[in-house]
Structures are given as C-alpha cells and as structure tokens.
Amino acid sequence: MPTDDPEERNTLLGEIESEIVGMQYHKATLSPGEQVNLEREKNAHNRQAVRVENGHFEPVGYLPRKTASWLAPLIDAGQIHVDGYVPQDFADADEESNRWPVVLMVFQCDKGLLDKTEPHTEREVLHQTVLQAYQNAQHYHHPELILGLAKGLQPLEKQDLLPKTRLLLALLPRMAHEVRMSQGMRAAVKFRELLGTLTIGPPAHHHNLTFFPLLWPATHEPSYTLLSEAIENGLAVVEEVNESGSVPNLAVTNKAKMPLLIPEGEILMGAKQNRVINVTVLVAAGVKFTLPVSCVEAGRWRYKSRHFEAKFCAPPSLRNKKLKAVHRNRAAGGPAASDQGEVWDEVAKCLNDVKARSESRGWWKGIATARAWRRRS
Numbered sequence: 001m002p003t004d005d006p007e008e009r010n011t012l013l014g015e016i017e018s019e020i021v022g023m024q025y026h027k028a029t030l031s032p033g034e035q036v037n038l039e040r041e042k043n044a045h046n047r048q049a050v051r052v053e054n055g056h057f058e059p060v061g062y063l064p065r066k067t068a069s070w071l072a073p074l075i076d077a078g079q080i081h082v083d084g085y086v087p088q089d090f091a092d093a094d095e096e097s098n099r100w101p102v103v104l105m106v107f108q109c110d111k112g113l114l115d116k117t118e119p120h121t122e123r124e125v126l127h128q129t130v131l132q133a134y135q136n137a138q139h140y141h142h143p144e145l146i147l148g149l150a151k152g153l154q155p156l157e158k159q160d161l162l163p164k165t166r167l168l169l170a171l172l173p174r175m176a177h178e179v180r181m182s183q184g185m186r187a188a189v190k191f192r193e194l195l196g197t198l199t200i201g202p203p204a205h206h207h208n209l210t211f212f213p214l215l216w217p218a219t220h221e222p223s224y225t226l227l228s229e230a231i232e233n234g235l236a237v238v239e240e241v242n243e244s245g246s247v248p249n250l251a252v253t254n255k256a257k258m259p260l261l262i263p264e265g266e267i268l269m270g271a272k273q274n275r276v277i278n279v280t281v282l283v284a285a286g287v288k289f290t291l292p293v294s295c296v297e298a299g300r301w302r303y304k305s306r307h308f309e310a311k312f313c314a315p316p317s318l319r320n321k322k323l324k325a326v327h328r329n330r331a332a333g334g335p336a337a338s339d340q341g342e343v344w345d346e347v348a349k350c351l352n353d354v355k356a357r358s359e360s361r362g363w364w365k366g367i368a369t370a371r372a373w374r375r376r377s
Contacts, residue, residue, distance in 0.1 A: 011108040013080070014171035015178070020052045020061040020086075020100045028058035030100060033088035038063070038104070040075055048072035052084070052102065061100075067170075070163035071104075079110040079164070106171065113164060126156060127165040134168040137175055143183075146176035224259040224282065227252075227266065228310040236260055238268055238308040241290060245272045245301070248337055250291045250308070254283045262291065265319045268308040273297045276314050276343070278326050279336045292336040294322055294343045318346040 020030075030036070037053040041062075050063040050072055063071065074080045083105045090101055108114070114135070119125040133153060137146045150172035157169060201213035230236035235256040241249050250268065254260040260283040268275045275293035283289045296314075314322075325339040351357065 015174040016104040023061040070166040143176035267312040270305040270308040294338040
C-alpha cells in the first residue's frame, strides 16, 4: 500500500531523460529550465497517456507513448510520483518545435517498490536481477561503470518486463550523469579551498613584462618527469623509429617509474635529422610511444648520433602555424601531422629575421645562437 509518510513520498529514485511530444497541438509554450507538471490522462487515443503541463498548468504535450506505457501503471498504483523540468542548456528551443527534451524526476511513494521478494515468474526473476544491479550501481564512484552496466542490460528491454523493471533500467543512464556532476562539484569545492591557500610572491621583471608568481604553502612534487630531464638522467630515450627512419615520427621509450611529459614545440636534436614536437603528450611509465614531429633540418638525412637531445624550444610563430595544420588534420580524422612546407618556410623566415645562417639546407645549425629561439633555463 502507498505510504502516508511525507519523507518516504519525497525519496528521489532518480531522473530519466525523455521527450515532450505532440506540442504542435497545444498553444501553451515552454522555456528552457522551466518546471513542468505531469498528469495522468485517460483519453480515447491512449488510456495510459501522461500529459505534460507548463508552470502555469497549461497543457503543452505528452510523454512518448512507449514511456507512458510503463510509467502510467506505476503512477496509477500509487508507487511513484513524477515531476519534471526542461533542461536549461536546451539549444534548439523554439516555438515551432514539436518535441522538446524533458528530465523526469521520479519519487518513490511506495516503500515496497524496491523490496527484494521471492520471484515466482520469469518477469519477477528479471526484475530482481535488474533491482540488484540498480542497487549496486548506487555505490559506484565511476560514471563509466554505471554507463557500462546500463549498456549491458539494454538487451533486456526487448523482453516482457514489469513496469517497475523498465523504470529501473531507465534510471541507470541518468544516475551516471549525477555521479559525474557530483564529482565535478567536489572537485570545484576542493579547487576553491586550494585557491584560498595561495599567496602572491614578489614580482619578477623582464623589460616591460612583470610576472607575479602564485605560491603554494607546501612543496609539491610533480607526478611526472619532463622529457629534457628524463633524457639527461637516462630515464628516456628518443630515437628514429627504425634504422631507415621516418621524417614525421620518432620513437620515445619511457624508462622512468612515472609518466613522461613531452611538451609541444620542443626541439629534438640529433639522429638523422632535427625535429620539432607536434603535440604535447603524456607517456605512461615503461611505455614505448611513437611521437608525431616535424622536420626543421631538410638538408640532412644521416646519423650524427643514435639518440636525440632536447635543449631548445621553437619560436611562437613556428608553433602557431604548425599547430593550426595539426588541428586541421586531427579534426578531419587524420594524424597529428603538420604542413611540412609551412614549417620549413617559417624556419627560413626566423633565421632571416635574425640574420643567422646554417650549413644545412634546413637552416638549423646556426639557430642555437639566434635570439628568436629560447634556450631552456
């Protein structure tokens, strides 16, 4: 029997993503973020219809027939109460839309709705299985696990299920969303707490530029090692992908016990040809990775060392052009490759601006002393 306890009637089981249909037959309007009311309506076309009303209790449409077919019996039996709202971030809202998204908030009215009972039919067996999965999911801390569970249970939707079983299956995807939102809120709170512990250090001046460092109250050891430091300490090796070499790729081996951070724009010198790194990557400990790069030394293709060193960074103009091409390629589903011709042209321009020359056609050897390139401190 439904309970009269207001606390039990206010127990939120979860949320369901659905739609409002048939809006073309109603004159009343809705706004993104608006609360909606749901009322049972037994009409000649659908005895299980659930009418949707706006905040002024004016009819705006109905829930989809398929959803109402299992939601209505639970409402009629007094087992649940349903409210709803239109998502605030609904981007396609306009008065001519015949379908609007709606989030249904399902409240438990009957305490026995989620009780475990001895099954006597196949439908009851399936319900107990889904109920156990739903209750387990409430303790999961990773939304991906909940979404995986919901996907794994999807084939059951083709079976002859009890209305309350379909309810639990519909609640699972939104449960993952709530876990993700909760994690984001906790992270934001923690970040605000950390910001409160920061202090502003003494300013540092360089020509017309002034830096104000933000200082943590306690020292913090990084959870990664930088490529240049790892190479210097023998914890990383950068080399050609094979004996023949490949201009747009290098092989990186991380020998460290922590991730290896490889910054975009860093210049790698040695092996068969000097390169610039195309994108920033984080290589896991003990992993060998193929690194996308661009050539900055077209005139040399012979070994002068077996491994690379990382001591310089490319100027902003070269990095800007390189990254634009990389982003275009990746957006089209391609690799993180640059426009090699643009890279060579920009290297030539930088060297010409500072009147530096190189013995190689790639114009690189003399760049080490050029002011356009920043030596790593």
